[in-house]
Amino acid sequence: MAEKILRVNMTTLTGAFEDVPSEWAGIGGRALTSAIVAKEVPPTCDALGKHNKLVFAPGLLAGTPAAQSGRLSAGAKSPLTGGIKESNAGGTAAQNLAKLAIKALIIEGAPVDDSKFYGIQIAKDSVKIVEATELVGKRNYEVIKTLSAQIAPKVGVLTIGPVGEMRMAAANISVKDPDGNIRSHGRGGLGAVMGSKKVKYVTIDDTNGTGTPIADPEKFKGAARAFAKAILEHPVSGEGLPTYGTNVLVNVLNEAGGLPTKNFRTGQFEGHDKISGETMREIIVKRGGKPKHGCHAGCIIQCSQHYVDEKGEYITSGFEYETIWGFGANCCIDDLDTIARADRIMDDIGIDSIEGAVIIGVAMEAGIVEFGDGPGTLKLLEEIGNGSPLGRILGNGAASVGKAYGITRVPVVKGQGIPAYDPRTVKGIGVTYATSTQGADHTAGYAVATNILKVGGFIDPLKNEGQVELSRNLQIATAAIDSTGLCLFVAFPALDIPETLAAIIDMLNAKYNLTLTGDDVIALGKSVLKTEHAFNNAAGFTKQDDRLPEFFSEDPCAPHNLTWTMSDEEIDEFWNF
């Protein structure tokens, strides 16, 4: 069963399987989505127009028994940043696609009559485009439930909520997880691109799909075992994340003074204990929820969870540090139940929860609701789902809120909200925010690892020295990892345990009968970044887009009382590789 590209044209409402061009044969995930977008999408096109394309690609290891290999990359020109976007998510869709030997799904064009929405139904060697009228306006949990009942309990689902239908620039794409709950291609507004193509959902039924074979199964098995061992041995991926989830970071960042509080005014939050990973675990255990949960089959880190209410009823999962930081410290809401409700609403209406958190922080700055107002916050999120004028201001991102209300404390880079680590206090991540092709994105080059967690060595987070090189190395490595389909958290063991990278390379070589080396992996990462950077430059980006907002250079961040002091020249060194 040879791998294929599935191309769906929404102008003609047709789909076809195509052979994989040789240039794309050896790449997957982010490397592939970015290569396709760079080749086929005019960089200056309207992100919500018919010339943009929405691309999904599982990673190179998707569908194999490798641990952590179920991430799916989604790519397009972003309506939020105006540049190229890759956003990756867990859930079941990557493995479903891999089972059907679909290397990439490209959705292009747009219906001339834009009054209808459609579903794309994929099965073994077949694709159907059907009207999705009855699901229009429906929220994601319901859409997933309805489609799973209609098609098959295990069918993979990609869907947009009302926010994506309304083409708001912070709309995400939801991915069904193994329990029928929600993971998200969160960042960069790809849900709006899907909405502009009038695609409400994609289903992937992998019945009778066998995927592509592993060339050397024995070698693969050995490498996969070594890889899993390294993950479980490392204190972050083997202990911290499984025990507390990503929310282990609240107390860590608060201690470091890098937990952005009250829309990035200070670096410590009085209520940090009430929203910490430790407290969250206690609550979940006491109420009978699940403190550990994997977002895809084969996940051994299990950083997800089922957060439940006092009656033990499910509220949300994939309840991440960045969301909890964002509504907690950033919006001064020290109540986990409220934040869990916010997360639930955002997943359901289909909006990125990081952007959502930054949006509400800026809305509080503008005085729309007070800092700390939990019920007011939930009401604002509902407004987004309902598409009221205020909802549209909010749903188009933090920059949109700042513009609507004429305020300047707006933490965004390239139009995308800055996540959960203050760049004045964790300077390595500041370089990543500034330079990433993706807009402000902590996952693009997670310097927090080395600045704060002392993974891969230590570089003082409070000083400028070494941060550009750190961010560059991490961004290169991340671009490569995002191409394998592995969860980014494998970077923790990879940075500290030499066997990890060797095992990843061995798995790739065993699967595809290749002779890749570590240098090839670095070269791949560099090539991905350069492809993305070239797209952005052709779209009209310049060095001036690689800058943090003015206020970081002016207002010191307590308790360290530092400002952002990286010079333009230092930042621009980033691209010298």
Place this chain on the structure above:
Amino acid sequence: MAEKILRVNMTTLTGAFEDVPSEWAGIGGRALTSAIVAKEVPPTCDALGKHNKLVFAPGLLAGTPAAQSGRLSAGAKSPLTGGIKESNAGGTAAQNLAKLAIKALIIEGAPVDDSKFYGIQIAKDSVKIVEATELVGKRNYEVIKTLSAQIAPKVGVLTIGPVGEMRMAAANISVKDPDGNIRSHGRGGLGAVMGSKKVKYVTIDDTNGTGTPIADPEKFKGAARAFAKAILEHPVSGEGLPTYGTNVLVNVLNEAGGLPTKNFRTGQFEGHDKISGETMREIIVKRGGKPKHGCHAGCIIQCSQHYVDEKGEYITSGFEYETIWGFGANCCIDDLDTIARADRIMDDIGIDSIEGAVIIGVAMEAGIVEFGDGPGTLKLLEEIGNGSPLGRILGNGAASVGKAYGITRVPVVKGQGIPAYDPRTVKGIGVTYATSTQGADHTAGYAVATNILKVGGFIDPLKNEGQVELSRNLQIATAAIDSTGLCLFVAFPALDIPETLAAIIDMLNAKYNLTLTGDDVIALGKSVLKTEHAFNNAAGFTKQDDRLPEFFSEDPCAPHNLTWTMSDEEIDEFWNF
């Protein structure tokens, strides 16, 4: 009485008169505002932050008896376009400033406590910054009336309405005209910059001001006479504009098929007769309004008017073609009274009427109100003044509306709404829209003159040939004219009657004891454009910003059924000078 720069610091709430640096001695108007902004404002700064500066400068001939010499330039980094902005207006302020020998007013900084608004009260050799509490939230007609009563009937007033106070990116700055009515620095959101500095108004009391002397009064007198003669001799400035105002253009552009209709769908409007200059004159005469009126003392073209209601009560003045086109053809409202009410509301709340028209067109595209809905339109304008969430979406410009509602038929360049001439049918003005440092702006290089009115020769509006050169020559000449403080309409005689330019140069030489030639004037125009272009590039603009929206290249415009076909390479030739 030597000329001075008046610098007001809104951080310290102090003002001081400074000597004019030699580099600025020989320039005025737009040349001066752009030179000051380029020198003193960091190009990448937040346009609504404390590092931006708002600069007002009368032209070189302001305060002299030269006809048409009362235009005031306002400059800053624009919150609408993100680039440099010069917006010029009539009214009395330029002449008031010139009488006080104030060559430029620079407003910089911003109060740390942003809860208050202030007034800047200028008189002979003095400046006071006073709290303006009682005027906060008040609309422009009332502000002008109140201040004129408080200070002096003839005091000059610059003011912002609630839209500027709320820092919306389409906010304008109002200028009191000789009758106490309103002219506007309309484009580019300079009212939001004034609002961000917490300046509600500036008054200029020129009592005992004598201005600076004319070096050779006899020579000046002769030149001024020749200049006035040329203006009155030319059919456009001597007959068309005085008789019908700028609205003479509705029927002309409709006939040419270049009157953008229904948010730039076609080039002809069924109801053109009902909104034409001919009909408007009839209505005004019948109702006892004023069909002719000058926006400043010394205006002999008198293209303004007092438009009155059926009882003869004043509704609005400075009722321009672009506004009437915008609410008429563009929004399909074929009722002049409704459009006049819209103009009145916009002047009063303080929003650019061209941007306002494009905003409502895009709002109709989004389905917020139906095309042709006059009462609905007036309600939307009131929402802007009231600062409701919908009002803020609208008040931040057409691009903001397009983004909020996820639509792609959004006629803007560099974020600024495209005015009243379809670029597919009047290709010379399309080049101006694309390349102007100001964002889409017909006044920056009015190719309509040569494409449609056959002034300065004729270049076929439907073909690409010659348009770049035409636009370039006009943009250079305009930058020079905008620096003299002369009304742009002197370009009509200047293009056809050789004595016009000679007379302008003679007036400048006579006033300042100079020996300028025509080449010097061209060199000045080029230098202004290059200064502005360099600022924009440093702010992060690239060639990709010199492009029209995608839909102009895709959707043909009836009746000529042409698309925009100028290649990127052709457009980029513009800056080769």
